[in-house]
Amino acid sequence: MKQPLKVAIVHDYLNQMGGAERVVGVLHRMFPEAPIYTTIADRRKLLPELQGADIRTTWMQSIPGILRRFKHFFWLYPFGVRSMDLRGYDLVISSSSAYAKGITVKGDTRHICYCHTPMRFAWDFATYMEGNEASPVLKAAARLLIKPLRWWDRATSARVHQLVANSTIVQERIQQHYGRSAPVIYPPVNVSRFEVSKEPPGDYLLVVSRLVSYKRIDLAVEACTRMGKRLIVIGDGPDRDRLKRLAGPTVQFLGRLPDGEVVRYMQHCEAFLFPGLEDFGITPLEINACGRPVVAYRGGGALDTVIPQVNGLFFSEQTVESLEHALRSLTHYAWDSAQIRKHAEQFSEEVFIRNLASLIEGQLSSRNPAARPAVPALAHKKKGAVL
Structure with missing residues (x-):
């Protein structure tokens, strides 16, 4: 035997x-x-x-x-x-x-x-x-x-x-x-942790990340400040003070939050911002598991996970102007939460x-x-x- x-x-x-x-x-x-x-x-x-x-x-x-x-x-x-x-x-x-x-x-x-x-x-x-x-x-x-x-x-x-x-x-x-x-x-990706909310999305964009400079959260902060768009930043790290100096009144820094609160913000955001260059990036797919789209820099792991106009959008250059252009495009599409969730389930x-x-x-x-x-x-x- x-x-x-x-x-x-x-x-x-x-x-x-x-x-x-x-x-x-x-x-x-x-x-x-x-x-x-x-x-x-x-x-x-x-x-x-x-x-x-x-x-x-x-x-x-x-x-x-x-x-x-x-x-x-x-x-x-x-x-x-x-x-x-x-x-x-x-x-x-x-x-x-x-x-x-x-x-x-x-x-x-x-x-x-x-x-x-x-x-x-x-x-x-x-x-x-x-x-x-x-x-x-x-x-x-x-x-x-x-x-x-x-x-x-x-x-x-x-x-x-x-x-x-x-x-x-x-x-x-x-x-x-x-x-x-x-x-x-x-x-x-533990997609079973997440579900699509029955409530309509809110009026805010979302970042959930360690606040370190290579994540390029500064692009999200500056773009939303210039456009007057509401941005909620969840997470902490050595770049927090610099980011707060760049931020206008529409940007909120909430620090670290319990998992349940983070999920609620994920479920109700207008979109999730992913401006860095990552090897893969699990958080954007967790957002997708909540039925919400992602705006990501066109590079790294995002190339494997984001399908334009299906579960998110790309911006082509790591500049404030390029991200602003993508954010203006968000409202041009009717995002299908069920389809976005189905995409996440492949991972x-x-x-x-x-x-x-x-x-x-x-x-x-x-x-x-x-x-x-x-x-x-x-x-x-x-x-x-x-x-």
Whole structure:
């Protein structure tokens, strides 16, 4: 009788609650018995679905101050992931935007890496250091490590059996930086959390975001100020004071709000503004799950998720004038909330699970069939069901 599949999940670090951590939550849902290996973890900031998971950290967890200043230790993470003991597993799934894909597996163990982006520190240093409180001297010293980390990042990518990109722009980066092809499986969006309101939309535009400069929230603030349009900004971050100085009386900053209040603002906005360049962007699809359209910059992950005049509009340049032009066009279209919601459902958690399960099945089939463990959850999974 074949033995059940032994699976491990690996993630860079579990000290924040973002889109990458949501992926880990869904992987845990797929494989609830699989331990989750990570360099460091802040259990106060775990997503609810990860609270009871078997999370195993490395020696880096004991470094004083690392949870607060985790970016300062970028040069140690390759050694942290190298120390993970992943012997005895049939399948290792890494969720990586930096270091997790650098793990070592041996023998018949298959390593599938779900890549959120190639390592930002190595390939996009300015974005990685955004909002970092490091001194100019430390940042200058950090730049000296860019080339060694690029070499490490490229070398470790060659050891992964299957790279998976979370969007077409990340697929392009994988080809550019690693010289490898990768299929795209879009990140899971929990569309079941949201529903279309029976009430008509309000008269305000909406931003829900961390307030950091590369998100380009300044474009939304300045455009709405100049046009006299009401804008509600939910979220906080180091760019808040600058944004408030740019804002006129029609712009409100509400800071962080409970999830229920955020959803109500999502359901009743005229449209959601997404002016930054993102690898994917889950929040616009959550807005779509509420039946509301998105006005997005034409680039990055938005190219995969926004269909003009169906679930939103694009503006072509990251300028106030270009965004203003798109905002004037909003009222030219009769937005169909049911159709917008249907579009978002194509990116649901169930679709992610189905697509990833199919890819895993294909990877395991490439092993020696006689030695392959039984995979009942994947082999006999009904279409659309949850593992």
